[in-house]
Amino acid sequence: MSEIGLYSILIAMFLAAYSSFTAVVGIKKRRGEMIASAENAAVAVFGLLSLASVALIYALVTRDFQIEYVAKYTSRSLSTVYTLAAFYAGQKGSLLFWGWLLSLYTAIVIFQNRRKNRKLLPWVLAVMMAIDFFFVVLMVFVTNPFERLPYMPLDGQGLNPMLQNPGMIFHPPTLFLGYVGFTVPFAFALAALITGQLGDDWIKTTRKWTIISWLFLTAGNLLGMEWAYVELGWGGYWAWDPVENASFMPWIVGTAYLHSVMIQEKRDMLKVWNMVLILLTFLLTIFGTFITRSGLIASVHSFGESSLGWMFLAFLVVTLIISVGLLIYRLPDLRSKNQLDSLLSRESSFLYNNLLFVGIAFAVFWGTLFPIISEAARGVKITVGPPFYNAVITPIALTLLFLMGVCPLIAWRKTTLKNFGKKILFPTVVSAAGAALLYVLQIRSLLVLITLALCIFVSINLFLEFFNGMRTRHTLLQEGYLRALWNLVARNKRRYGGHIVHFGVVLLFMAMSGTAFNTEKQITVNKGESFKIKQYLLKYEGLSEYPTAGKERTVATLTVFNDNHKVGVLSPEKALFRGQENPTTEVAIHMTLKEDLYVILAGYGKDWATFKVLVNPLVVWLWIGGGIMALGTVIVMLPDRRKRKQSISKDTRAEAI
Amino acid sequence: MNATCRPKSAAVLLIIFTVLFIPAIKAFALTAGEITKGFTCTCGCNMLVSACEGSMECAPAKEITDQVAQMIETGQSKEEIIQYFVNTKGEQILAAPTKKGFNLTAWILPFLAIILGAGGIYLFIDKCLISGKDTDDESKDSDKKQVYEGKYLDLFKKELKDFEL
DSSP states (O other): HHHHHHHHHHHHHHHHHHHHHHHHHHHHHTTTHHHHHHHHHHHHHHHHHHHHHHHHHHHHTTOOBHHHHHHOOOOOSOOHHHHHHGGTTSSSHHHHHHHHHHHHHHHHHHHTTSSSOOOTTHHHHHHHHHHHHHHHHIIIIIIOTOBBSOOSSSOOOOOOOGGSSHHHHHHHHHHHHHHHHHHHHHHHHHHHHTTTTTTSSSHHHHHHHHHHHHHHHHHHHHHHHHHHHIIOOSSOOOOOOHHHHHHHHHHHHHHHHHHHHHHHHHOOHHHHHHHHHHHHHHHHHHHHHHHHHOOOOOOOOOOOTTTTHHHHHHHHHHHHHHHHHHHHGGGGGGGGGSSSOOOOHHHHHHHHHHHHHHHHHHHHHHHHHHHHHHHHHHHHOOOOOOHHHHHHHHHHHHHHHHHHGGGSSSSSSSHHHHHHHHHHHHHHHHHHHHHHHHHHHTTTOHHHHHHHHHHHHHHHHHHHHHHHHHHHHHHHHHHOOHHHHHHHHHHHHHHHHHHHHHHHHHHHHHHHHHGGGOEEEEEETTOOOEEEEEEEEEEEEEEEEEEEESSSEEEEEEEEETTTTTEEEEEOOEEEEESSSOOOOOOOEESSSEEEEEEEEEEEEESSEEEEEEEEETHHHHHHHHHHHHHHHHHHSEEEEEEEEHHHHHHHHHHHH | TTTTTTHHHHHHHHHHHHHHHHHHHHOOOOHHHHTTTBBBBBTHHHHHHBHHHHHHHHHHHHHHHHHHHHHTTTTOOOHHHHHHHHHHHHHHHBBSOSGGGGGHHHHHHHHHHHHHHHHHHHHHHHHHHHHHHHHHHHHHHHHHHHHHHHHHHEEEEEHHHHOOO
């Protein structure tokens, strides 16, 4: 089976090159059959990479330890679900997964555009297949997932214990789906630059691709946060690790693009800027891969030092040169027809939010690279960690939050200061009053008060958007309130779906402000003894040790009381996986809407145990906020029945004519 | 109160609340955790000492925390403890660059970039407004312009063509 996989990627490499080359020749020579052949080749690449993926999964499941990748990432005791997840756990498998996803996306793009965008598609195909060719070349010559060992080990090394968490099943594929997804708008953008078809077509075609990719990247980052929170056992969810930064940067620039592209759709402006943003988003996904694969920057996530990173750097440089070259070449054609009418307009506010989004991306990029720059400039190694990012990003992010509240208040084209003042008055007064109330309720951190006041400010504006729209429909169309709300959202899914996403973001900010009130305690207790943290009383009942299929578990049992009411039993544990020297920590969490009681078993003896206990306020709102963001994004993407009807009737009329 | 006064009143209210809240920042007693939150673990995980110690049973992280706790007990100040660790383990133990010398660029550049970007946006919008105004002015005497263009445009294009040749 592994031979099938090996030959599949080998043939896929030739076919990807053929597809990319033939598509270009087909356009140049105006030969439709060559373009059709290129499309068929691309679909064949998808078939072959699917076959290679199945071959690798088969080798993993059947424990073919003679394949180096299988021996390194699985063992006989590894459960089936994590054996399947091992497909993308290592460098080689993840590259195959990336290449396969890209070929799948290419096949979908071909299918979607078989009757439209015919001028753009061959170039889109050429770009996507060229990128896939790069990945398959790496698989064939540098990191062959089917590489065989000269001997057959009795057992494999097994999957890193930290990766044996449900997060491993969802987080990496979701991130990959987002990362690879941004290749589609990138390819369309390049195709538009090459062909000079710089209108809105490529943007409209790739709108859903961009939103879906963004959704996956959002979900991937949030799932990563959840995984870090429950698995790493330090009570936090975001550590500004270089690899976290690598997935955050394309997300934030992609977010800027999603906003600014609306200006192009509505006012035919910012064409150059939108091009820059989408090219940058893709380049940042490759930059992230470079960081992860090169071992250049120390990270808890990295795949270790390898020559692969430098190949990604070369690929990044070539792509950057091509992108910038094409952009400069087409600059005169990208001039906007319309112009901004005022400093205070919806369009201008989008420019301001774009500035802040890109500013955050730059700050993260700069912080990620600064250790290398410092070493090169001063010869001194330094670290850029959470204190830096928290200090630099927080003020920019809070300004962005403020803009998020202000934007819906500003009209397109122009708003007078007087009008703006009228609209902003009520939310400002209410949020200031809210902050005062919080102060009275003993919240004494200035930063938290500002954050929560801004959260109130944005929430009120969002609420008013829904309320005013609903009331207008109720008054004018005599619809019931719920019906009016439903129709309001259904008839403008982009606008109100966007507002729902923004409300999810507000909840994220609110949850993050809770970190200012984290409480921590480390204590050693004997069996039967109790200890307190805030209003919680924890009684240590004892330890139990027992083996399972893949590990030895040592589980502590704690009965938890909240203000003298029993709320449950927590079981933090240490697990020693087979073949590992050090045990890993499995935290136990009692989760409520108000706060999480987070317990780590730090050490233990015959009759005693040491616990590290944290009370982390508002954490659950991160996951709720993430869910609301996903819901809003899905609403944004839902097809518009009215538009579809219009386009159908237009088609019918066209056919009739 | 008339409508124009309301935004001003709101702004004044906001300032009052902000000023009231500033004294809310309070001082904390020195703890080992407070100092180790500013240190990166030396085990190579790239995490903070406080985070690494909790998650990985890291020996270097524990050693640093114990040493910090001991130094606090002997009455050393935060600055002295930090300086001791920088001297013994190098600047990379600090989780953030210092705010002096070359490291200052790490702190300043992101904000400088945003300020420059804001300046760029201002100039861009300003240019748009000026050209928009010009267009308005031009449209007032558009008839005159059309006559002018009609008369000289062909001549101009011809001359330009000759010049390029």
